[in-house]
Amino acid sequence: MTAAISVSGVTKRFGAVQALAGVDLEVRQGEFFALLGPNGAGKTTLISILAGLTRADSGTARVLGHDVVTGYRSARRFLGVVPQELVFDPFFSVRETLAFQSGYFGISGNDAWIDELLTNLDLQAKADANMRSLSGGMKRRVLVAQALVHRPPVIILDEPTAGVDVELRQGLWRFMRRLNAEGHTIVLTTHYLEEAESLCSRVAMLKAGRIVALDSTERLLARFNELYLEVRLAGGALPETLAGRALTDGAAITRVRLSGHEEVEWILAELRRAGCRIESMALREPDLEEVFVQIMSGAAPEGRA
Amino acid sequence: MTGFVALFRKELVRFWKVAFQTVLAPVVTALLYLLVFSHVLEGNVRVYEGVGYTQFLVPGLVMMSVLQNAFANSSSSLIQSKVTGNLVFVLLAPLSYLEFFGAYVAGAMVRGIVVGAGVLAVTLPFVGLQFAHPLWILAFALAGSAILGALGVVAGIWADKFDQLAAFQNFVIVPLTFLSGVFYSIHSLPAFWQRASHFNPFFYMIDGFRYGFYGRSDTDPVTSFGVVALAFAVLATLSLLLLRTGYKLRQ
Numbered sequence: 001m002t003a004a005i006s007v008s009g010v011t012k013r014f015g016a017v018q019a020l021a022g023v024d025l026e027v028r029q030g031e032f033f034a035l036l037g038p039n040g041a042g043k044t045t046l047i048s049i050l051a052g053l054t055r056a057d058s059g060t061a062r063v064l065g066h067d068v069v070t071g072y073r074s075a076r077r078f079l080g081v082v083p084q085e086l087v088f089d090p091f092f093s094v095r096e097t098l099a100f101q102s103g104y105f106g107i108s109g110n111d112a113w114i115d116e117l118l119t120n121l122d123l124q125a126k127a128d129a130n131m132r133s134l135s136g137g138m139k140r141r142v143l144v145a146q147a148l149v150h151r152p153p154v155i156i157l158d159e160p161t162a163g164v165d166v167e168l169r170q171g172l173w174r175f176m177r178r179l180n181a182e183g184h185t186i187v188l189t190t191h192y193l194e195e196a197e198s199l200c201s202r203v204a205m206l207k208a209g210r211i212v213a214l215d216s217t218e219r220l221l222a223r224f225n226e227l228y229l230e231v232r233l234a235g236g237a238l239p240e241t242l243a244g245r246a247l248t249d250g251a252a253i254t255r256v257r258l259s260g261h262e263e264v265e266w267i268l269a270e271l272r273r274a275g276c277r278i279e280s281m282a283l284r285e286p287d288l289e290e291v292f293v294q295i296m297s298g299a300a301p302e303g304r305a
Numbered sequence: 306m307t308g309f310v311a312l313f314r315k316e317l318v319r320f321w322k323v324a325f326q327t328v329l330a331p332v333v334t335a336l337l338y339l340l341v342f343s344h345v346l347e348g349n350v351r352v353y354e355g356v357g358y359t360q361f362l363v364p365g366l367v368m369m370s371v372l373q374n375a376f377a378n379s380s381s382s383l384i385q386s387k388v389t390g391n392l393v394f395v396l397l398a399p400l401s402y403l404e405f406f407g408a409y410v411a412g413a414m415v416r417g418i419v420v421g422a423g424v425l426a427v428t429l430p431f432v433g434l435q436f437a438h439p440l441w442i443l444a445f446a447l448a449g450s451a452i453l454g455a456l457g458v459v460a461g462i463w464a465d466k467f468d469q470l471a472a473f474q475n476f477v478i479v480p481l482t483f484l485s486g487v488f489y490s491i492h493s494l495p496a497f498w499q500r501a502s503h504f505n506p507f508f509y510m511i512d513g514f515r516y517g518f519y520g521r522s523d524t525d526p527v528t529s530f531g532v533v534a535l536a537f538a539v540l541a542t543l544s545l546l547l548l549r550t551g552y553k554l555r556q
Contacts, residue, residue, distance in 0.1 A: 014556070048556075051396075051397055052396070052397070052555065053393065053396055053397070053555055053556075054555060054556045055551060055555055055556065072399065073399040073401070074399075076397060076398060076399040077399050079397075081397055083393055083397075085390050085393075087389060087390035087391045087393060087394075088389075088391060089386070089389070089391040089394070090389070091318070091319050091322055091323075092318070096318070100311055100312075100314070100315045100394075101394055101398070102311075103307060103308065103310065103311020103312070103314070103315075104308050104311050104312060104394070104395060104398030104399075104400060105308070105398055105399060106307040106308050106399070107307070108307055108311075146394060147397075
């Protein structure tokens with residue numbers, strides 16, 4: 001099956017800045033894929049190249065097999081991009097904006113789908129309001145609707161939840177999950193790593209224009225399968241038996257490394273025997289944020305699927 | 306094709322929504338010129354036998370309005386979309402650069418011709434105009450607005466800020482239109498300036514347009530149209546090249 005997105009050997013330099021230093025990436029059809037990285041890692045540049053907004057210095061980028069330069073018409077028809085910047089045309093209402101956008105993609109009489117988009121993005125009440133009168137969160141949702149007017153099989157969302165409140169964010173993800181279930185490929189960038197963790201089956205991490213990690217979310221998390229018991233002791237000192245695996249985190253909280261959940265019982269027993277009084281405790285599993293921090297700091301083993 | 310139609314329609318709706326500023330205001334400006342200049346010069350200046358100064362002036366003002374507004378439409382639409390960032394919606398769409406160019410130029414032509422027609426309509430009851438060769442009138446209006454629409458596309462792509470565009474308008478477009486024989490016949494100029502005027506493409510647009518009204522002109526209308534067509538070809542080629550290479554639009 002043709003890859004939804006296929007990028008090979010893409011480089012891009014802006015003056016002295018090497019925004020992309022040779023990126024290879026393939027996103028399969030039907031995936032919910034996260035593209036993560038700190039600011040300036042090259043995520044938006046990569047998306048811009050896929051969207052045809054920026055031209056790569058070298059390498060090729062394809063959307064469903066269509067080169068974004070030589071086959072731009074098909075590539076763009078198959079791609080819906082939600083840009084990061086909150087942009088809008090102040091001359092038009094929400095409905096006009098969506099109708100014109102449909103027209104640019106060669107679609108006329110798109111009202112039924114536009115209404116469905118407005119409903120799903122909770123914008124019906126604002127359909128005839130001018131774009132200027134919308135709140136930031138609403139403008140963001142119009143951007144999402146604009147990217148979807150032509151029912152693109154591949155959807156890229158560049159930080160779609162920045163500045164969107166919790167309820168709307170959840171609504172947006174419900175809608176994206178539905179589209180994904182219906183077969184749309186979805187690629188998202190976000191700084192909310194818990195979103196990426198819960199939504200995406202695969203993750204690529206970019207750093208300084210290179211992919212430093214590319215794997216399924218599960219395997220990335222498993223690569224750092226360190227488990228900690230965090231305890232706050234109200235009295236008593238950590239027994240000798242645990243000292244070897246303790247990482248003291250500030251004064252109050254002690255982190256004790258576990259090799260598995262079954263060790264919890266034993267550790268608690270050791271603490272009790274040493275006369276420690278536990279004020280609070282929590283079991284911490286690795287999350288994507290931790291994995292991300294470790295990979296970005298270069299501490300983690302690099303690996304590719 | 307539907308992509309072109311959508312972008313063209315968007316360009317029309319855009320200026321029509323603010324018609325007070327984009328249509329009515331320039332009509333009023335042209336009428337003020339007409340009032341002042343005809344008041345001062347009517348009876349003192351005679352350009353062609355049997356054609357009063359005000360009669361002479363109206364076609365010039367109409368064409369000046371067509372040209373300036375055609376330029377204003379494509380250039381301001383592009384710079385606004387660039388500065389506010391919403392040009393991205395057009396750039397994300399599968400529009401060819403030819404459709405892009407065509408839509409902006411066609412939108413500019415409509416705005417220019419609507420304003421020109423407005424000036425003409427308001428002056429018609431008061432000034433005895435002749436329409437000797439209506440087809441020439443139409444041909445020059447279309448060609449002139451297309452040229453300035455294309456020039457607006459070039460300027461809109463080139464400019465990064467509003468003040469750069471304003472500079473282009475104030476230091477290029479306005480002087481060239483004012484010095485093109487809107488208010489006078491170039492035959493009244495000293496020899497040097499007469500020759501210089503022949504290097505100004507705006508002169509041919511105004512002169513040919515006026516020929517359509519009175520059947521008289523400083524230069525043969527066929528020659529004028531040739532120059533005008535050439536000017537359009539050059540500007541269209543330039544803007545298509547810019548669009549194809551993605552100059553300033555697709556980094």
